[in-house]
Amino acid sequence: MTGFKAKAQRADVWLAAGMIAVSLAIRAHYAVTYQLNPDEGFHFLFAHQPTLWDVRLETVHPIHAYPPLYVFLLHFVLLFGNSELALRLPALLFGTVFLGMAYLWMRRLLGAAAALGALAVLAFSPAMVSPGYEVRNYALLLASVAVTLYGLERAFAEKSGRWMAVAMGSLYVAILTNYSAAWICAALGVYVGARALRGHLEGLKRQWMWYQAGALGIYAWLWATHLGSLMGSGTEAALHGFLKESYYWGYPDSPAAFAARQSVAVSEYLYGLRWAGMAGALLYVAGLAWLASGRDKTVRQPRWVCLLLGLPPMLGCLVGLMKLYPYGASRHAAIFLPFLAAGAGYGLSLIAGKRLWVVAAVAAALVPPWIVLAYRNAWYIPGEDETIAKMESAMAYVRSLPKGSAIFADHASLIELGYYLGRDAYSPYHGRGPGYVEFQYEGYRVVSMATAWEMDAKEFVPAFHELLRRYRLRPEEMWVFDYGIDNLARQLAVAYPSIQVKTHWFGRRTSVFQLSN
Helix, strand or coil, X not given: CHHHHHHHHHHHHHHHHHHHHHHHHHHHHHHHHECCCHHHHHHHHHHCCCCHHHHHHHHCCCCCCCCCHHHHHHHHHCCCCCCHHHHHHHHHXXXXXXXXXXXXXXXXXXXXXXXXXXXXHHHHCHHHHCCCCCCCCHHXXXXXXHHHHHHHHHHHHHCCHHHHHHHHHHHHHHHCCCCCHHHHHHHHHHHHHHHHHCCXXXXXXXXXXXXXXXXXXXXXXXXHHHHHHHCCCHHHHHHHHHCHHHCCCCCCCCHHHHHXXXXXXXXXXXXXXXXXXXXXXXXXXXXXXXXXXXXXXXXXXXXXXXXXXHHHHHHHHHHHHCCCCCCCCCHHHHHHHHHHHHHXXXXXXXXXXXXXXXXXXXXXXXXXHHHHHHHHHCCCCCCHHHEHHHHHHHHHHHHCCCCCCEEEEEHHHHHHHXXXXXXXXXXXXXXXXXXXXXXXXXCEEEEEECCCCCCCHHHHHHHHHHHHHHHCCCHHHEEEEEECCCCHHHHHHHHCCCCEEEXXXXXXXXXXXXXXX
């Protein structure tokens, strides 16, 4: 029997390693095939500065919405290259670390069958694949949180100060990476505090208190140097704008309706499909209900596990109700997704009688069609119009324009030009006020309204005429580069049929055009 158990444990590890390897292959494919989106380009522009001090100035600009750690990391990555793959390598690495550490944490808490089911969700969810290769800080955030969770469980079980140090050091990394780590800090504060009151932290209480003081010190520094400037800024207003449904605005909505609707939306975001999101939410609720009952004798302290898996999403809902942080179907909910996956994996393992082979068979049967359907449905997974080859074709056309030409772009399009046309130039944001900004890229004058992320036709026309007046140009002397979901050239043709729009297309999202009356 012992030999059989050993083989089963090895099978579980090999199955998990196989899932992680396939996930890495999928993410690597996206990393080398698809262009940087504007959010990724933002991170590049902040990191691509001549000195560390210039990087620091960029990271405290109100337009930058994150703590500074990941941008400094990218600054050093740029010493080795600035290709899409070079910039995405850290995310590929951290995404893989996240999956491995999350599996070890869930296996320790819930058993091999539950951990394998949850890993299948995390490894192939469209919402988790994109952070696992994009030039953003979410992969590092998730990896550091996974190490924190695993380290805490080891510290509790072994009364180990060393594992407590590992856990809290990783939590500090998360704090310096993304402000959403605050909700994990709060959830873990409640969880660890409650367990400490029950005597589960003997010998580590003083150490834990010192680490909490350190975390508060980091947040005080972040508030003084950056976070405070975001309050009431355009960045906060933008979040309240395009993520309006992720905040509770009161009547006629009710708190209960908001909580139910947005919790389902977060689950749908994790799974990429409505029916899969509903099924995952039901498995999560069923799993937590069984843990709360305390009847599962194979899980150590199931009620504490229920508290740990339930607190972060509940806290996310609470801060959404308080309009402190968006709670809905966006990357801002990434910090809550591992807990939803863990609960759903546990719910699936209950149905499977905790038999590893049943969970593995279900994953083998459902994951391939889920990938096909969810990736096609998820707006945050790039399509064929967003390949590197398409963008390089657009840049080849731009480079064919006469040197010295003026090119107008909204903010998102400016960022694309900043990487694909001006990746060897420095493009500082600090010291630039609102309104028109100008950059020199390969001899071209690129001008943008930095306050407008993606312009619509009604915003564009007056801004374009004001630009012509300022630069004393005729319409045919100004080119427009546009990258966006609702392409500007199409909008102009519909809204202003009298204006002639001469457009060159590079997929459905990218165009270069001129206007004439």
